[in-house]
Amino acid sequence: MSEAALVLEDGNVYRGRSFGAEGQTLGEAVFSTGMTGYQETLTDPSYHRQIVLSTAPQIGNTGWNNEDSESYGSNGAEDAGPAGKIWVAGYVIRESTRATSNWRSTGSLEDELVRQGIVGIQGIDTRAAVRHLRNFGAMRAGVFSGDALADLDTMLDRVRNQPSMLGANLADEVSTRTGYTIEPEGEPRFTIVAVDLGIKTNTPRMFAQRGLRVHVVPSTVTLEDILELEPDGVFLSNGPGDPATANNAVQLTKSILGQRLPLFGICFGNQILGRALGLSTYKMKFGHRGINIPVIDHSTGKVSITAQNHGFALEGEAGYEFDTPFGRATISHTCANDGTVEGVRLLDGSAFSVQYHPEAAAGPHDAAYLFDQFITQLDATAKKGTV
Numbered sequence: 001m002s003e004a005a006l007v008l009e010d011g012n013v014y015r016g017r018s019f020g021a022e023g024q025t026l027g028e029a030v031f032s033t034g035m036t037g038y039q040e041t042l043t044d045p046s047y048h049r050q051i052v053l054s055t056a057p058q059i060g061n062t063g064w065n066n067e068d069s070e071s072y073g074s075n076g077a078e079d080a081g082p083a084g085k086i087w088v089a090g091y092v093i094r095e096s097t098r099a100t101s102n103w104r105s106t107g108s109l110e111d112e113l114v115r116q117g118i119v120g121i122q123g124i125d126t127r128a129a130v131r132h133l134r135n136f137g138a139m140r141a142g143v144f145s146g147d148a149l150a151d152l153d154t155m156l157d158r159v160r161n162q163p164s165m166l167g168a169n170l171a172d173e174v175s176t177r178t179g180y181t182i183e184p185e186g187e188p189r190f191t192i193v194a195v196d197l198g199i200k201t202n203t204p205r206m207f208a209q210r211g212l213r214v215h216v217v218p219s220t221v222t223l224e225d226i227l228e229l230e231p232d233g234v235f236l237s238n239g240p241g242d243p244a245t246a247n248n249a250v251q252l253t254k255s256i257l258g259q260r261l262p263l264f265g266i267c268f269g270n271q272i273l274g275r276a277l278g279l280s281t282y283k284m285k286f287g288h289r290g291i292n293i294p295v296i297d298h299s300t301g302k303v304s305i306t307a308q309n310h311g312f313a314l315e316g317e318a319g320y321e322f323d324t325p326f327g328r329a330t331i332s333h334t335c336a337n338d339g340t341v342e343g344v345r346l347l348d349g350s351a352f353s354v355q356y357h358p359e360a361a362a363g364p365h366d367a368a369y370l371f372d373q374f375i376t377q378l379d380a381t382a383k384k385g386t387v
């Protein structure tokens with residue numbers, strides 16, 4: 001275990017010991033407040049190019065298993081085998097567990113980080129680092145250990161020479177190379193196309209459990225490709241990067257809305273649908289990452305505790321209603337902590353999306369009703385005979 005340093009672009013340095021692979025990694029430093037679910041977090045393709053800092057002080061207790069990874073369909077995941085691909089650029093923790101203990105575990109977290117070449121650091125004061133990121137915002141950073149540990153100016157130069165997350169176009173880098181199909185459990189009810197912008201494994205599973213056949217397609221898919229699959233509806237997945245760069249996905253979404261196909265989106269998918277409806281996005285100071293974030297559904301006034309991972313958001317506020325080329329739309333959900341937009345809905349049509357993760361891997365299951373809501377819309381549209 002060698003010395004290691006977490007270097008932030010503003011010159012702050014936290015010194016500790018290496019965790020996982022030794023070497024250098026660069027990315028945007030962000031923090032996640034989930035007390036559990038590190039395997040799902042590390043394998044979520046939305047974390048591509050981010051160095052994740054865990055606020056939970058001890059990490060690794062349940063080791064690594066072949067069931068919980070969220071990256072099975074994504075680009076390059078095949079190479080990682082059943083363990084699933086780790087997408088985070090680096091991992092920052094206070095303390096690694098001494099003993100792994102879980103009946104499903106096939107090995108330790110640290111061994112998996114080493115196997116996949118993921119550079120991490122342990123033993124820093126993660127409370128101080130999180131307070132810093134809260135006060136000054138998510139920023140570019142690097143973790144250095146072994147031969148890559150250098151004098152501060154050299155490390156800082158490397159950190160400052162990397163591109164910012166603002167303006168980063170990353171969905172194509174994580175999307176599946178070829179389409180694949182998840183078959184429904186039980187009687188097939190409907191068929192949907194899921195556009196993979198960085199889709200998590202549990203999302204098609206949630207659809208399949210409700211009787212949907214899911215064609216997962218690459219981010220470069222065209223409207224013609226989608227229509228050839230004769231779907232009853234379309235899903236836009238979560239994904240990494242700045243939604244302001246996702247112009248192709250926004251154009252595609254506009255054409256899907258033009259076809260009046262039912263549409264559902266999660267996280268990046270929410271930002272894309274919002275943009276297709278005319279809203280703009282902005283980079284949040286430090287974002288929302290964790291599994292206990294309260295969201296208000298303004299159609300019912302009910303609050304859900306949700307899983308989240310986003311650093312960008314749609315402009316807007318609770319109760320905002322607006323005209324779009326596809327009809328009237330509204331901000332359907334906002335965050336109870338800071339009022340930011342957490343969902344949009346087309347009032348004159350069947351398209352809606354949320355900024356959080358109803359597939360909840362990891363996380364609470366409060367928002368699973370949204371999958372049922374999508375099925376209700378597919379049902380209603382099929383009965384009207386518009387598809």
Ligand SMILES: NC(=O)CC[C@H](N)C(=O)O
Nearest residue numbers: 238239267268310311312
């Ligand atoms: N989980 C996601 O889909 C994240 C969306 C986007 N990359 C953001 O950070 O806001």
